[in-house]
Amino acid sequence: MTSLESIPATLGIDEAWVERGGVHWLAPGKLTVRDLAKGMNEFHARFVTITAYELPKDQGLRLEYHWDLGGQLLGFPFQLEDKSIESIFDLCEAVDWIEREIHEGFAIDFVGREYEPLLLREGQTAGVNLREEVK
């Protein structure tokens, strides 16, 4: 199994892991989420989930991607500039439902995929978890 220490260098990240709140965090820097997903596939890490946060005031949205590597929970935060990020559905089948849920909850567009309704019904507006009403 891939060791935790070897992952940053393999992914081309200069930062080191920071253990906090039950998670080994690694700032992805310039690494795209798709390159990260490809790396996780190579390490045989198990995808766990993505958590979306609406940050205070005009700070936008943050997504935290989680994988499990032999019982260790890995976390990679991505700050979104424009409410969109590339989808990794074609690289990781397990993200299908959570990408759809986040799209419906936070109106985030996962570029490169199509959506079918998950928790909402056909015709309902995405963004039900946002503090401000989406029009």
Place this chain on the structure above:
Amino acid sequence: MSYKIPMGPYHPGLEEPYKLEMICQGETVTDAKLSIGFNFRGIEHLAESRNYIQVIALMERVCGICSNIHTLTLCQAMEDLTGLTPPPRAQYIRVIVAELERLHSHTLWAGIAAKLMGFKTMFMTCFELREKVMDVLQAISGNRVNYSMNRIGGVNRDIDDPAGILKMVEAIEAEMARTVIPIFTTSSTARSRCAGIGVLTHEKASSCGVVGPTARASGLSQDLRHAAPYAAYAELEFNSPVEQGGDVRARLMVRALEILESCRILRQALSKLPPGELHSGDDKFNFITGTATSRVEAPRGEVMYSVSWKEGSRNPARIHVRTPTFANMPAIRWMVLGARLADTPLIQASIDPCYSCTDR
């Protein structure tokens, strides 16, 4: 000619509402589509308007079967944010209630599976045993469904008579070993209805990211109680049964063997229950700003909570819940491909789905 058969959202084969739309050629399923969201209650959003006491009661209601697991996972995350460590006795009590909940969940599932197999006497036997497990939970907590056992820094109630509880557990274990386990593992009815159907291959289980007994029945050896021990699991000896078949029978076998392992854990935990306090800290909690994540091996698999807090606030800024059924359910599409239409109610039930958890 192909035709579409909808199962649900309201259907006798489903315990809760969801929809499985199947494309069939004759009696064979060639494709399937799942629709969820019929139980969507907006609990994550609601949690942001509850204080640190109220939010525990709210999250206990995410699931009607593994209610304790949700508060355990939430409290572990909140303990990380408050710097509290539960005392040893509380850690053992958490294990005891969690394993009783696993027994309850697996026995309930076994009863439902028996009903879907057309094995009605087995259904009655399982539900009678489930009642006995609930009697034990009631003896400990005073409640039969939402036990209200967990609090930040420990547990709310003690186990005053561990020897008495142990006797009740041993009686349940003896009955399980005498009836449920041998019938499920050896009877021709169970074998003929379960063997070779609803197969989820090791590769597909891995790519779908399934968890819990569904994963272990497809040869994936993953169990957070071993891989990332919490509460007092590191001090207890037990096995996590793994089967290679990936079919409904393998999922049945894994759960049957897990029932015995849960009894083994309960015997150890009740015998070794250490003396001491039930919780650390008082009723005032100082949360730090940040996010804490906690994972627990629920009866259906891994539950994960991400809890975000702002210092000085009484309410969480965000709670995200990833339930095991959310991870397991998409795999149903692959399990029913090529199956006979008549087997699909049992196949979808074999992951022990919980739609209330999934929708939240």
